[in-house]
Amino acid sequence: MRSSAELTGRVVRPPDSTYSEASAGWNLLFDHKPAVIVFAQNTQDVVNALAWARQNDVAPRIRSGRHCLEGWSSVDDGIVIDVSDIKSATVDVVSNTATVGAGLNQLEAVALLGEAGVAAPTGTEGSVGLVGATLGGGFGLLTRVFGMASDNLLAAEIVVASDDGGATAIVASETENSDLLWALRGAGNGNFGIVTSLTYKVYPLTQTVYITATWPGLNDLPAVFEAWQRSAPHTDNRMTSQLEISPEAVVLLGVLADGSEGEAKKILAPILSVGDPEVSMTNKNWADNYAAFQIPIDEEPANWKFSSQFISEPLPADGIDVIGSFLACAPTPKCNYMTNAFGGAVAQTPAGGSAFAHRDALFYAEPGAGWGTRGDGVRPDADPLTEPCLVWVAEFAEAMAPFVTDAYVNVPNADTPHWETSYWGAGVEQLRTIKSKYDPANVFHYEQSIPPAT
Numbered sequence: 001m002r003s004s005a006e007l008t009g010r011v012v013r014p015p016d017s018t019y020s021e022a023s024a025g026w027n028l029l030f031d032h033k034p035a036v037i038v039f040a041q042n043t044q045d046v047v048n049a050l051a052w053a054r055q056n057d058v059a060p061r062i063r064s065g066r067h068c069l070e071g072w073s074s075v076d077d078g079i080v081i082d083v084s085d086i087k088s089a090t091v092d093v094v095s096n097t098a099t100v101g102a103g104l105n106q107l108e109a110v111a112l113l114g115e116a117g118v119a120a121p122t123g124t125e126g127s128v129g130l131v132g133a134t135l136g137g138g139f140g141l142l143t144r145v146f147g148m149a150s151d152n153l154l155a156a157e158i159v160v161a162s163d164d165g166g167a168t169a170i171v172a173s174e175t176e177n178s179d180l181l182w183a184l185r186g187a188g189n190g191n192f193g194i195v196t197s198l199t200y201k202v203y204p205l206t207q208t209v210y211i212t213a214t215w216p217g218l219n220d221l222p223a224v225f226e227a228w229q230r231s232a233p234h235t236d237n238r239m240t241s242q243l244e245i246s247p248e249a250v251v252l253l254g255v256l257a258d259g260s261e262g263e264a265k266k267i268l269a270p271i272l273s274v275g276d277p278e279v280s281m282t283n284k285n286w287a288d289n290y291a292a293f294q295i296p297i298d299e300e301p302a303n304w305k306f307s308s309q310f311i312s313e314p315l316p317a318d319g320i321d322v323i324g325s326f327l328a329c330a331p332t333p334k335c336n337y338m339t340n341a342f343g344g345a346v347a348q349t350p351a352g353g354s355a356f357a358h359r360d361a362l363f364y365a366e367p368g369a370g371w372g373t374r375g376d377g378v379r380p381d382a383d384p385l386t387e388p389c390l391v392w393v394a395e396f397a398e399a400m401a402p403f404v405t406d407a408y409v410n411v412p413n414a415d416t417p418h419w420e421t422s423y424w425g426a427g428v429e430q431l432r433t434i435k436s437k438y439d440p441a442n443v444f445h446y447e448q449s450i451p452p453a454t
Helices: 019-023 043-055 106-115 130-136 178-187 221-231 261-267 286-292 317-328 386-403 419-438
Strands: 010-012 036-039 060-063 079-082 089-092 097-101 153-161 167-173 194-201 208-216 239-245 249-257 278-284 301-306 309-311 336-341 363-373
Touching (some): 043 060, 043 079, 043 167, 043 194, 106 130, 106 286, 153 178, 221 239, 221 317, 278 286, 309 386, 363 386
Antiparallel strands (some): 089 097, 153 194, 239 249, 239 336, 336 363
8 A cells, every 4th residue: 555644543453452342333233344443542643544544545434432323434444533532621611612522422521511510412322422423413301401412513623635635624613614514513424524523502500300200011102102292392491301112111211401300290290190100300410310321331232223213293193003013012122112302492493504404303213123142242143133123123114104204314214215305304405515515525425425516
């Protein structure tokens, strides 16, 4: 290989003893063998890695938290540019802004911001990379009060492919490259460049109420789901809630920002009045509550398959029945159907706009299947549960198709024929124009990347 650029940072190649660990993603259903993995320690390492990839005609992929659900953050015989070692956080409590390194996962970001008495909305799973969640949208249990993570993205440092065949770092903000900031708010994952730092609007938040309610089995599912979808997207904006429906139980999860336990019960009364759920509440600061509901990665299934859906009209009874019937015959106990209430601040477009195209949705949902044990050495293609789980998710998604619209780029529907409009609606052509401006050579491309405008 010829190259004037040199790889810097922590460089891992196949002969190295750490290669297997370094190359593995969170979803072990997918297994790629990149030629080299660069764990960048700073922005210059990213610049060097991208320049090296271009000069040697090696396909680059970008990785942060390793949660790309279809395995697209890695590639056989290519270079993985991993930003997970770039960890930092600087909070300005006067301007209510925070600048963080792109290596933070969501749990780390919540904890560091919490030390300063502030919060920014994130997704619910702590091991997911903050940058990846943000660039696709980013919603969770503070969504209805503060909006999505991408709505609060004020600026980003991003390494792009330069005209001379190398790479350079630029800033996207409301005053510099504002069109790129618009694109990064919902369509930034792997499409335009490699984000190395992010600046967010943050909010003073020192107290939250985390509430869970559990209905064993599925008998109460129709009534609970109906009550939830009629109230959760329309209630007090301080409350964001989810349903986690498994073969064994229906579970309501909710967070009330800056309120009392009595208020939380009152807000959720239309749902809690169904049946006789077991209810628990914890009144703590957000960082502690967030940390408490995390599940260690070692305890999660090895393999996962998801399908994403947005729902703009309440599901009719037969739509809810589809959910119940599929959960009742799920191939593993780790199969589920998850929802996240929208409305509230989600409906408000941030200053400067956003590529996120699903603000009118009542809620987000996804059927998902988990199977296999981490560390047991069983390959997914040898696991007898792999095929039943993949079929179950595909058939579940197809059965729900009459009741749902569109899809979420952070939970990609790999087999959707018109995925561009499913993810970004009418914004696709604007995104292609921006792609042509910042990546005309289509350096950043993968299975569902945005192509440049012709």
